[in-house]
Amino acid sequence: MNKKGRFGIYGGQYITETLMNTLGELETAYEEAMKDPVFSGELARLLAEYANRPSLLYYAEKMTKDLGGAKVYLKREDLNHTGAHKINNVLGQALLAKRMGKTRLIAETGAGQHGVATATAAALLGLDCDVYMGRLDTERQALNVYRMELLGARVHPVDSGTGTLKDAVNEAMREWSSRCSDTHYCLGSVMGPHPFPTIVRDFQAVISKEAREQILRLEGKLPRAVLACVGGGSNAIGMFYHFIPDSEVMLIGCEAAGYGVDTDRTAATMATGSLGIFHGMKSIFCQNEEGQIAPVYSISAGLDYPGIGPEHAWLGSTGRASYVPVTDEEAVSAFEYLARTEGIICAIESAHALAHALKIVPKMDREDSVIICLSGRGDKDVAAIARYRGREIHE
Amino acid sequence: MSKVKNAFAKKKAFIPFITAGDPDAASTVRFVLAAARAGADLIEIGIPFSDPTAEGPVIQEADTRALSAGMTVRGAFEVAEAVRAENPEIPLAFMTYLNPVFKYRGDTDGSIPYEPFLSECSRLGIDALIIPDLPFEEQEEILPYTEKYGVDLVSMVSPTSDERIRRIAESAKGFIYVVSSMGVTGVRSSFQYEAISRMISLIRETNPEIPCAVGFGISTPEQAEKMAAVSDGAIVGSAIIRLIHSHGEDAEQAVFEYVSGMKAAVMRAEGSRE
DSSP states (O other), rough: TTTTEETTTEEEEOHHHHHHHHHHHHHHHHHHHOOOOOHHHHHHHHHHHHOOOSSSSEOHHHHHHHTTTSSEEEEEEGGGOOOOOOOHHHHHHHHHHHHHHHOOOEEEESSSSSHHHHHHHHHHHTTTEEEEHHHHHHTTTTHHHHHHHHHHOEEEEEOSSSSSSHHHHHHHHHHHHHOOOEEEEEOOSSSSTTHHHHHHHHHHHHHHHHHHHHHHHHHHOOOOOEEEEESSSSHHHHHHHGGGOOOOOOEEEEEETTOOOSSSOOOOHHHHHHEETTTTTEEEEOOOOTOBBOOOOOOOTOOOOOOOOOHHHHHHHTTTTEEEEEEEHHHHHHHHHHHHHOOOOOOOHHHHHHHHHHGGGGSOTTTTTTEEEEESSSSGGHHHHHTTTOOOOOO | OOOHHHHHHTEEEEEEEEEEEEEEEEHHHHHHHHHHOOOOOSEEEEESSSSSSSSSSHHHHHHHHHTTTTHHHHHHHHHHHHHHHHHHSOOOEEEEEHHHHHOTTTSSOSHHHHHHHHHHHHHHTTTTTEEOOOOOOGGTTTHHHHHTTTTEEEEEOTTTTTHHHHHHTOOOOOOEEEESSSOOOOOOOOOOHHHHHHHHHHHHOOTSSOOOOEEEEOOOOOHHHHHHHHEEEEEEEEHHHOOOOOHHHGGGHHOOOOOOOHHHHHHHSOOOOO
């Protein structure tokens, strides 16, 4: 990475002048915090005592036998407090915000997981909290809206644009440019202007730090592949990060293809997008030929973002990581498979990574292992999956 | 002297913003020409973007309407071309977001970003380019083309810019777009004129030559006059877009009257540059 937060040609700070000094202050505060043992000690304590880290690396024995290939390990981020990997980043950023003297957090949310995590950290640390959520998503995830309100946050439905995650990001950015002196924007993924992709990556890297130690202890060698789902890409970068120098470990990001990459109902950015500049970063985006950002679709509200974090774009361009599309149908089947086989109901997002594993694991050597990041739990998705299968259940 | 500097020469400038394609391209051409006849000193033509993060609801909705009605970057160039055919003199700026500029290919294979957009600007006599999501630090990649094609890349300064103001002012081209207050575009009822005045003093200390026009939130003649008194001109967007939206295709006369009133207001401001 060179200056101004670049990953190769990707990244940067394409943001309004009003936010430039705020981003500079954030970068400085972050660098100081990371050198301060008091900060890292407090974060480590919260991760262990509040968020339930380290998360388990679970050997999925039945699944392994059933697939007849490499040994399957699941990194159980679904067992974290609030039920997903999002809390790792949020606790870090909320502590940082407090250290900077901020009294209020704002956040965007798609499915509601990041909003719930932010509202949780705000409640714990005594910060005010406003969450921006696309109108359509507030309707699809009404339970999470109420959850955030229970935690003391205010949820603002966003009507502009497509009323989904990208519009929630737009609105959170607008709000931040209106009020930044007392407010920290707790961005939920490895996207946006520098320093966010680095900050969020560092806070999520705990996933691979633990997983690498755990697999070496259990297997005595590195896995053949690690897999994670990718929207903006925060759990994936967390799952990949400490394996990046291990060139023998394949890094596989699984994107939401929706109805398929040859349809316009998809969110598979790496498969269907092109280079662009949006939401503060140069990266790959789903867009038309004139650079208008495209509406995207996935059954998973957490993956239907029209871009991908700049570090993923870079890992993809160098060939260090590969990115594969997974359709709604494949993800739903994998979701059902894991429930039946291992008794685990995972998030529909995570089921995208699982679905690709179901394709490649049987062809792999039994001496090898793979790790799949189960980024979240699936309670929030049960009603939607039922409806997908034709059962009219509503929350 | 560039056409942009001309706009500020020996007078306070009034700068209206009009979204291309709202409600349609032909109307935009008429509105721009009406604004010019009414005394506008420079006109910003907005190229609509799907996700305009610096805009308040009024311009967001205008962008959405224009895109739904089929406006494109190429279409905005056609608007500019039609304006130029009638009025070769009026200084024109495009205001848009970086991605449409970055992605525009024209008739090229798209392997060199920015050049097709800027060469088209040059051909049509577009004098300046305003891109809210392109801060000073990221201008490097587009500057070779704005310079090659003689288009002024306008820098913005905002109430949070502080020590950045000097750096921005030193290399500023055309004029400096002074953002009046925190937040996004859209009508405001009050301003901190002293803070705006301080920003402008800082700019002038560093670069006495560069004109400063204030935008974001201005809608009334009184506000425009006060802004012009502390700066070199006032920029108005949302108030005009609202006017256009309420009159539709027939907004030409309303635009003419509004711009005439605003131009008269800035002319009343004291303290011309020379």
